[in-house]
Amino acid sequence: DIVMTQTPLSSPVTLGQPASISCRSSQSLVHSDGNTYLSWLQQRPGQPPRLLIYKVSNRFSGVPDRVSGSGAGTDFTLKISRVEAEDVGVYYCMQAKQFPLTFGQGTKVEIK
Amino acid sequence: EVQLVESGGGLVQPGGSLRLSCAASGFTFDTYWMGWVRQAPGKGLEWVANIKQDGSETYSVDSMKGRFTISRDNAKNSLYLQMNSLRVDDTAVYYCARYTFIVPRTFDSWGQGTLVTVSS
Numbered sequence: 001d002i003v004m005t006q007t008p009l010s011s012p013v014t015l016g017q018p019a020s021i022s023c024r025s026s027q028s029l030v031h032s033d034g035n036t037y038l039s040w041l042q043q044r045p046g047q048p049p050r051l052l053i054y055k056v057s058n059r060f061s062g063v064p065d066r067v068s069g070s071g072a073g074t075d076f077t078l079k080i081s082r083v084e085a086e087d088v089g090v091y092y093c094m095q096a097k098q099f100p101l102t103f104g105q106g107t108k109v110e111i112k
Numbered sequence: 113e114v115q116l117v118e119s120g121g122g123l124v125q126p127g128g129s130l131r132l133s134c135a136a137s138g139f140t141f142d143t144y145w146m147g148w149v150r151q152a153p154g155k156g157l158e159w160v161a162n163i164k165q166d167g168s169e170t171y172s173v174d175s176m177k178g179r180f181t182i183s184r185d186n187a188k189n190s191l192y193l194q195m196n197s198l199r200v201d202d203t204a205v206y207y208c209a210r211y212t213f214i215v216p217r218t219f220d221s222w223g224q225g226t227l228v229t230v231s232s
Contacts, residue, residue, distance in 0.1 A: 041157075048222040100174070
């Protein structure tokens with residue numbers, strides 16, 4: 001199974017300041033079809049998860065452009081350029097290169 | 113608008129069974145893979161199972177194989193999860209989610225979840 005490891009697990013951020021979350025996979029997420037199937041999801045308090053980023057760096061519909069994803073191979077990063085109150089929640093990376101699908105442990109973003 | 117509505121959760125004793133349902137609307141159900149993801153109280157997300165559009169292929173976590181079975185009824189736009197031999201550590205919110213198997217391979221829509229509590 002591919003193990004997904006996120007750091008940090010908690011990220012207190014001042015409103016208007018940037019936030020960054022790292023996700024590392026135990027093996028390369030580059031599929032034989034050439035795509036890298038790494039997604040980021042956000043879970044606001046009391047809500048179901050919501051897709052933010054797919055295939056490393058593609059923003060899903062409705063996601064603001066201050067949210068971005070980057071990375072390659074086994075190392076990936078989610079960045080929020082200026083944190084707003086609506087960004088509070090837990091962020092998960094997920095790999096879909098192969099079954100079983102696996103998630104990172106989650107990173108809690110909160111306002112200082 | 114895509115809507116996924118789970119039902120069937122509740123309190124069950126260890127060793128018991130439950131069948132979760134997910135009613136889908138707002139999209140052409142039989143053209144999408146579907147899946148179940150669970151979240152134990154205060155914990156992270158755990159993938160449970162996925163099923164192909166026509167039900168011909170299913171994938172699930174090894175630890176749940178033999179106990180949990182995913183299925184679908186395209187005529188009813190519904191997804192199911194049959195859970196048998198339930199254990200206390202199966203207590204979780206179970207989410208139904210739409211999965212795009214062909215690029216970009218991710219869960220792009222989620223239901224609100226249904227809570228399963230396994231306790232004596």
